[in-house]
Amino acid sequence: MTSTFPAIQLENVVREFHVGTHVVRALDSISLTIEHGEMVAIIGPSGSGKSTLMNTLGCLDQPTSGSFVLNGQDVSGLSDNQLAETRSRQLGFVFQSYNLLPRETALSNVELPLKYSGGYSGKDRRSAAKTALDRVGLSERYDHRPMQMSGGEQQRVGIARALVKNPELILADEPTGNLDTKSSAEVIEMLRSLNEEDGKTIVVVTHDTEVAEAMNRIIAFRDGRIVEDRSVDQPTPTSASVDSSKQ
Amino acid sequence: MNAALLISTALASVSANKLRASLTLLGIVIGVSSVIAMMAVGRGAQVSVTSRISDLGTDLITVSPGAEALRFAFFGGGGNSDVLSLADALALKDDVFAPDVRLVAPENSFSGSAIVGSENTFVNGVGVTAEYLEARNLSMEYGRNISNIDVENTSLVAVLGSEISETLFGQQNPVGATMKISEREFTIVGVMESQEGTIFNPDNSVLIPITTAHYRINNGKGLFDSIAVSSINVLARSENTVDDARLDISTVLRLRHELAADDEDDFLITTQQDTIETLEGTQGTFVILLGSIAGISLLVGGIGVMNIMLVSVTERTREIGIRRAVGAKRRDILFQFVTEAILMTFAGGILGVVTGWAIAYFGNGATVDGDIIETVIETHIAVIALGVSVAVGLFFGIYPAVRAASLNPIEALRHE
Numbered sequence: 001m002t003s004t005f006p007a008i009q010l011e012n013v014v015r016e017f018h019v020g021t022h023v024v025r026a027l028d029s030i031s032l033t034i035e036h037g038e039m040v041a042i043i044g045p046s047g048s049g050k051s052t053l054m055n056t057l058g059c060l061d062q063p064t065s066g067s068f069v070l071n072g073q074d075v076s077g078l079s080d081n082q083l084a085e086t087r088s089r090q091l092g093f094v095f096q097s098y099n100l101l102p103r104e105t106a107l108s109n110v111e112l113p114l115k116y117s118g119g120y121s122g123k124d125r126r127s128a129a130k131t132a133l134d135r136v137g138l139s140e141r142y143d144h145r146p147m148q149m150s151g152g153e154q155q156r157v158g159i160a161r162a163l164v165k166n167p168e169l170i171l172a173d174e175p176t177g178n179l180d181t182k183s184s185a186e187v188i189e190m191l192r193s194l195n196e197e198d199g200k201t202i203v204v205v206t207h208d209t210e211v212a213e214a215m216n217r218i219i220a221f222r223d224g225r226i227v228e229d230r231s232v233d234q235p236t237p238t239s240a241s242v243d244s245s246k247q
Numbered sequence: 248m249n250a251a252l253l254i255s256t257a258l259a260s261v262s263a264n265k266l267r268a269s270l271t272l273l274g275i276v277i278g279v280s281s282v283i284a285m286m287a288v289g290r291g292a293q294v295s296v297t298s299r300i301s302d303l304g305t306d307l308i309t310v311s312p313g314a315e316a317l318r319f320a321f322f323g324g325g326g327n328s329d330v331l332s333l334a335d336a337l338a339l340k341d342d343v344f345a346p347d348v349r350l351v352a353p354e355n356s357f358s359g360s361a362i363v364g365s366e367n368t369f370v371n372g373v374g375v376t377a378e379y380l381e382a383r384n385l386s387m388e389y390g391r392n393i394s395n396i397d398v399e400n401t402s403l404v405a406v407l408g409s410e411i412s413e414t415l416f417g418q419q420n421p422v423g424a425t426m427k428i429s430e431r432e433f434t435i436v437g438v439m440e441s442q443e444g445t446i447f448n449p450d451n452s453v454l455i456p457i458t459t460a461h462y463r464i465n466n467g468k469g470l471f472d473s474i475a476v477s478s479i480n481v482l483a484r485s486e487n488t489v490d491d492a493r494l495d496i497s498t499v500l501r502l503r504h505e506l507a508a509d510d511e512d513d514f515l516i517t518t519q520q521d522t523i524e525t526l527e528g529t530q531g532t533f534v535i536l537l538g539s540i541a542g543i544s545l546l547v548g549g550i551g552v553m554n555i556m557l558v559s560v561t562e563r564t565r566e567i568g569i570r571r572a573v574g575a576k577r578r579d580i581l582f583q584f585v586t587e588a589i590l591m592t593f594a595g596g597i598l599g600v601v602t603g604w605a606i607a608y609f610g611n612g613a614t615v616d617g618d619i620i621e622t623v624i625e626t627h628i629a630v631i632a633l634g635v636s637v638a639v640g641l642f643f644g645i646y647p648a649v650r651a652a653s654l655n656p657i658e659a660l661r662h663e
Contacts, residue, residue, distance in 0.1 A: 112569075
């Protein structure tokens, strides 16, 4: 997994939307580098472009111009199929509203990404999904459906689903937006531990300053531009060098 | 996604809404089962008509007066010139001019009431010669056939069909008894065996000598040779020489009627093969008609599938977004929805084949308005119907599936 490339490298990324006759610049020439093992919060008011950035990082959307290199691979020119493959191989998503399939069990929800990536037998899928659920502390919940779980548990299923293919990068879009304080703290703790213990690169979009302050770096957006980019000193020292040596 | 995974995913989605799936399926079941049942009834009718005609013997040729064109002329102006006479019939017996003709049996017809004491029944009267019975593949139950001596003597003798006999005389053997037709008193000399179920059922017929019919019932005049006949039944030497016999008949009659080379025939020759072909053609149209009606219900079922799939795509927009986000390609989504549609129509097809088969099986021999329905179940129809139902799923599933696959994942994820 060691790579000489940064996890994320954006250069002069522009994303424009046509709204009627207007052209809205959601991302206005963004250049940004995120290294492996970083844990970044992206903050900003609604309409600042952070969601568009998230969609671009998540390979769900393509920049209008500029380049996006994900782990050494230029993603900006890829076809729809190649993007799907990149999502499948490199990324894990965590959503604000969990986005679990309501009729499926926790185990089956976590298996879903494996179903779209070939090479896994049913047995492999189940054992990988169980490992991921164990990692987020839901060993007792394999056969529960989303409706039978608390919000915090559902979000942890969401995190397990993001983890199951062991991706380098985890993107979380307002992961605590629907959660109470206690569950939020648990989810943040979970993300921190994935960063510190498993060396995952984590990017979190959030409104919540407490969540943002729990990350190692905060990038603030306004009107499609980066207005602030600072690192945060955490009380327990975490060092990228330790993480990268683990890798 | 591999095929097994695709099918298990589709199965899970379809069974998540069982009522909806079964109602959708029902449309296909009705369509497929009606195709199977209708085709079975249609083919049954076709087969039974063909076998009834074949019972008559395929070496039978019928000659009737009048040019083909005139028969169907709107104002029916065929006129009396197109007449076949007894002399025409006798000429067909000529071994030199008509070597491939084995037997000639002219007939004419009359109708009237047969009266025995207080019993009274309407009859189809046929004036015949001795050869009629053999030509029509009939046989006697009691007594004797009309003989050619009866014909020469214009005798007042009659042979009864079995149903007439039963109506007038009950279970008694009527041979030797008398009955009245048109004020003439006939002696009954024989009764024909029942031929129930054949296409020219003689059970309601009364046979009398052709001369008696002409002179004593129809009050005809003229010499024996000039007696008009309504048709001439001809048997060819064998089934293989039917076409030769047909040519013989044409040659003899054209000569006798003094037709010029460019004149049309003033008579019509029909072989059993012609009749079978005509009837099979008619029946074929009937089968196609039945099949089309059933096919339309299958089409309606297919539209039902499409409707449900479109609703399903809208309802499951978010699910589609989730699947896309975790790595599903467009074609994964496309295949998933098409598989769901095919799964429904295939299941409907199987149930439909079973239902249609059961209808045809238990409907065989049922009576509707006095007619016995015969059904012939053909395996290839079942296979085709099943194939068509899968094709219906594919055809009507593909548009909703394309819609699902072309959803923008970002918007799909945002969908409430």
